[in-house]
Amino acid sequence: MLRIYGMLDSGNCYKPRLLMALTGSPFEHVEFSTRDGSTRTDTFLGRNPIGQCPLLELEDGRFLAESGAILNYLGEGTDFVPADPYDRARMLQWMFFEQNQHEPAIAVRRALTVYPERKAAATPERMKTTLERGNSALEVMDRALGGSAFFAGERPSLADIALYPYTRDAAEGGFDLGPFREVTAWLTRVEALPGFKPKEWTPAG
Missing domain, CATH: 1.20.1050.10 (Glutathione S-transferase Yfyf (Class Pi); Chain A, domain 2)
Known part of the structure; x- marks a missing residue:
């Protein structure tokens, strides 16, 4: 299952959650915070060197950062990406x-x-x-x-x-x-x- 690492209070982290809700797509939310240092650990930085959320984990173990890039990936093939x-x-x-x-x-x-x-x-x-x-x-x-x-x-x-x-x-x-x-x-x-x-x-x- 797709995992989205994010902070509930962040608008950027809300964007992919909102898209998944609107498309009815299953995913797991994993709470992380840029405010308590949890995104600055070696493990997290190995996934996203910038040390920021949101971060998308694909089912094959690859990671994708930046809210706009995540939206484009998750939006592929949905009605939220115009065909024209x-x-x-x-x-x-x-x-x-x-x-x-x-x-x-x-x-x-x-x-x-x-x-x-x-x-x-x-x-x-x-x-x-x-x-x-x-x-x-x-x-x-x-x-x-x-x-x-x-x-x-x-x-x-x-x-x-x-x-x-x-x-x-x-x-x-x-x-x-x-x-x-x-x-x-x-x-x-x-x-x-x-x-x-x-x-x-x-x-x-």
Whole structure:
């Protein structure tokens, strides 16, 4: 059986769990934390030299890191990867946007806000910058969703799964989603998808 090593509180680790829930695919969740040193052991570093989660273990013993790569692997052959080349490229466009524009602002500001060990890095300048950049990313998303139900068209794709977790938790970082009506409507559409499970869900829970 596939195993996903991850931290329940992490949006990046939630992404593959959410995809597996939406596709009804069996897997085992193995809880690991980057905060307690468990991903810095020799054993874990032998599996992923970066020492981060999520980490996917295939049934043949191979390992795959990085949430976007894991989503692409697990999404192969599912309805969450568009068949049309252009729509598939649009999906990837938004997945790259999530990693390059969205996460470095919204997820980072949340981490600086909620994790005590990150408080020292939460300087006024950094909090101001991440707030501005995060709101800019939300504005881009809001405009894009004004013309379609999901980011790669009228059907959900891996792009929506990639963007959902940290957008859903943006308020924990001090972001006000109220002005972004298209984004809040999209969050509701994602949560209405058959098989949807919240971040705290695991196959055993």
